[in-house]
Amino acid sequence: MFLVVILQMPSTLPISVRNVTNGHSQGLVHVPGSNLANGQHVPISVRNVTNALLSANGQHVPISVRNVTNGPSQGLVHVPGSNTSNGTSNVTNGQHVPISVCNVKNGPSLNNDASIGKIPLHFCERCNQSFNSKWNLKRHNKRIHDVDKSTSKNLYECCLCRKKYAGYLAVHLKSAHGVEIQVKNLEFKDFEMFKSFLEKTEEETCSNYLTRRIERDSNQQVITANYICSRRGTIPANRSERKRAPKSNKTIKIGNICPSQISLTRNKNGTYTAKWTTTHVGHELDMKFCRLPNKYKESIAHYLKIGLQPSVIKKKMRNLLDDSDKITMAQMVTTKDINNIKKQYNTEDIAEESLSTFIDYLKTSSCSVIYFKDIGKAIDGFHEDDFLIILQANSQKDMMKENSEIISIDSTHDSSIKGLILTTIMCRDKMKVGYPCAFLLSNKVNFKFITFYFEKIKINLGQNLKSNIVMTDMEILFSNAWKHIFGNCIFLYCSFHVKKAFNQNLNAKISDKKIRDAVRSSVMKLLTNLDPQNFENEKNKFLDNYLHQNETNGFAKYMLQYYLANDSRYPPERWAYCHRTQLGINTNMIIENFHKKLKHQYMDGKKNRNVTSTLKKLLHIISDYEIDSVVRINRGYIPTKVRYLRSKHAESKKMVIDNFLVPQKQQQQQQ
Structure with missing residues (x-):
């Protein structure tokens, strides 16, 4: 291999060549095609040449060149007086030797007034095109020949052929796969207009764009932004041990580069220019991978x-x-x-400090809060750790004034995760359907709380209620508090709760199943007996039969102490059927149904995280009951009890009367 010499010298020009091994040489070289006359020579300087000896013109010039890459011959060099061998120029005087030059850098000119300028030093080995810098040659190889630069840190894998490229993927897609990348230039008045366009585009094309980069000024106004297709990205490696099962749709990422993107730039006048690459490659526009707008x-x-x-x-x-x-x-x-x-x-996780603000809002609305006492305040005789809210809307107040003949009261403990207790007062509207009239949300239920609750309701109504019947569960504090505030009336216990109390004590006090079933049958006869005189006979008979037996003695004493004695905790007048005939009520199921609807329909079977959420559920159910009441009146609603009575009446008409009537003579004979 021989020394490389540059072509087309316009005049006699000193040249310096670098990156050649040890030594130096000075000599004359003839460059064909130059403006020099035939036989004239160009003085050059050769650096780093091994064993280089050059004495005078016409003598032999032994030259050894290192670190020079093979390339096509680009010129002829005349070495005067050369006639040597063994790595030197082996020609006679006047002959020319074809050589190639690659990867040799320009050295400093020996003459400061001369310049090598635009002399090409780098040649493409594929198309023989020359370049004046190495960077231009690399760019040429990437754009035209798709040269794979395996040492690049940012390799892009084609989503169609899986080949990797350092850049210019769009050129490869067009040249290798015939995919035409469509690009649109758009103008927007402001950033909000661009956001509206982006949301509309995502919804129409079933695609999503992620913010890859965004630059803002000191006023937080967007200067530039870049958005890429959400399907772009690598697929995470499969993990052998994972707690969750993989999704059926697997992953949104395609494992390659999708060329679709949006480049946004703010102009000097405040408008925005967007360059939108609309073409998606490597995936379908599928709705299952789209985000909700x-x-x-x-x-x-x-x-x-x-x-x-x-x-x-x-x-x-x-x-x-x-x-x-x-x-x-x-x-x-x-x-x-x-x-x-x-x-x-964060629609659920509302801060508790906003509760007072929400209460202030409710006090000014039609759904008024009668009273609010928060934790941390000792007012109205309550301790600092006491909490209660009394709620009664205007529609509830009107309903309670008009329909207070029968009142039902009960509490539920599952309204809030904080352990708050909801105590509800219900009446029956004109259609005999239960209607909630007031709510107490508190952390305690005792005589003091319930009395205060009833007192605030009485003040809000502006009058005393003249109720005939008040039905509660087995808690006597409701009846005592009602009597204390509204006066005396008929107090009844819900038969459902009475039966529940009987069964719990039967199971606890009698272990033998046969004896337990016999005692249960006797107790139910007492409960459902409709004749007051017969009830007394059955009561005495029950005590005589079971009070003196070892197996039933414990339960009989329990019944005598709590239910059957005149001064018992639960006197028969409040639970026996014989004392509630013609009253039109036997159970507290309207309030049980209300609590069931509240828990499962309005709270989805879950406890609310905070008080604000519980109040919103109560407001919602008040609104629904108010509308449903109007609907029942205007659409001819027939109450369930009326439908039941009508069906029984229709069945009675089909019966044969003679089977139930006793002739008068036979009746007189029996007497």
Whole structure:
């Protein structure tokens, strides 16, 4: 291999060549095609040449060149007086030797007035095109020949052929796969206009774009931003041990580069210019990998904040179907999506310090808060750790004034995760359907709390209630507090709770099943006996039979102490059927049904995390009961009890009267 010499010298020009091994040489070289006359020579300087000896013109010039890459011959060099061998130029005087030059850098000119300028030093080995810098040659190889630079740190894998490239993937897709990358240039008045365009585009094309980079100024205004397709990215490696099962849709990432992206830039006048690469490669535009648009998320969050249930929200979202009958992400919302939005927008986790603000708002609305006592305040005779809220809307107040003949009172302990107790007062409307009239939400239920509750209700009503019947569970504090505030009336215990108390004590005090069943039968006869005189006979008979037996002695004493004695805790006048004939009430099922609806329909079988959420559920159920009451009146609702009586009356008409009537003569003979 021989020394490389540059072509096309315009005049006699000193040249310096670097990166050649040890030594130096000075000599004359003839460059064909130059403006020099034939036989003239160009003085050059050669550095780092091994064993280089050059004395005078015409003598032999032994030259050894290192670190020079093979390339095509680009010129002829005349070495005067050369006639040597063994690694030197082996030609006679006047002959020319073809050589090639590659990867040799320009050295400093021996003459400061001369310059090598635009002399090409780098040649493409594929198309023989020359370049004046190494960087231009690399760019040429990437753009034109798709040279794989395996040492690059940022390799992009083609999603169609799996080959890796350091860049210019769009050129490869077009040249190798015939994929035409479409690009649109768009103008926007402001950033909000761009966001609206982006949301609309994502919904129409079933695609999503992620913010890869965004730059803002000191006023937090967007200067530049770059958005990439959400399907772009690597697939995480499979883990051998994982707690969760993989999703059925696997992953949203395709494991390659999707060229679709948006580059946004703010102009000097405040407008925005976007360069949008619309073409997606490597994946289908599938709805199952799309995110729910933010406008639908915000709508769902609003519905959650006003207290709508997930089932109602799903119906509302599915009613958004337009005339095109095209299914959108709004119609595909699931209960899991709604629960995720709850966490994302913190619709459930409202800070407790906002409770007082919410109470102040309710006091100014039609759904008034009669009284509110928060923890940490010692007022109205309550301790600092006492908490209670008394709630009664205007519609509830009017209903209680008009329908107070029969009142039901009960408490439930499952309304809040904080252990708060909800005590409800219910009446019956004109259709004999239960209607909640007032609520007490407190952390305790005792005579002091319930008396204060009834007193505030009385003040809010502006009058005393003249109730005929008050039915409660087995807690005597309700009847005592009612008598203390509203006066005396008929107090009854719910037969469901009475039977429950009987069965619990039977199971605890009598171990033998046969004896227990016999005693249970006798107790139920006492409970359901409709004749007061016969009730007394059955009571005495019950005590005589079971009070003196070892197996039943414990239960008989329990009945005598709590139910059968005149001064017992639960006197027969409040639980025996014979003392409630013609009263029209036997159980407290209207309030039991209300609590069941509240827990399972409005609270989804879960306990509320905070008081604010519980109050919102109560407001929601008040609104529903108010509307349902109007609907029943205007649509000819027939109460369940009336339907039951009508069916029994129709059955009685089909009976043969002679089978139930005794002739008068036979009756006189029996007497």
